[in-house]
Amino acid sequence: MKASDLMTSPPVTVGPTATAVGAARRMEEGAVGCVLVTEGDRLLGILTDRDLTVRGLAHGGSPERPVTDLMTVRVVTLDVDDDLDTAYRTFRSTGVRRLPVIDGGRPVGMLTVDDLLRDVAQRLLDVLIPVSRSALRET
Secondary structure, three states: EEHHHHHHOOOOOOOOOEEEHHHHHHHHOOOOOEEEEEEEOEEEEEEHHHHHHHHHHHHHHHHHHHHHOOOEEOOOOOOOEHHHHHHHHHHHHHOOEEEEEEEEEEEEEEEEEEHHHHHHHHHHHHHHHHHHHHHHHOO
């Protein structure tokens, strides 16, 4: 299975001239914990709810501060063709909770640790339900 099979698409984005409060509103509208900062099809950075808190508000930052002051520029990404093993290894080795999925340099989705958790839970249920039904019939 590919990472793109579990990603949320399209990703929630803002432009480089967006403000902190504008990005926070986009997160609220999209019910997400981060936005990708893009210019056209180019990924410039990622801004998380934690970035807004730690880099912005914790230091008395203005809600009008540009996202380019708060975002992470060195973004860890996955390629649209990467498999789930690559996604798991990337999450483990980097410690990030969200990975933009890129196709030819263009962000096309977002894969989160929560997406993987839901997949693992579903796979477990797919195995356990038939086993438990079989065990119940035997008793």
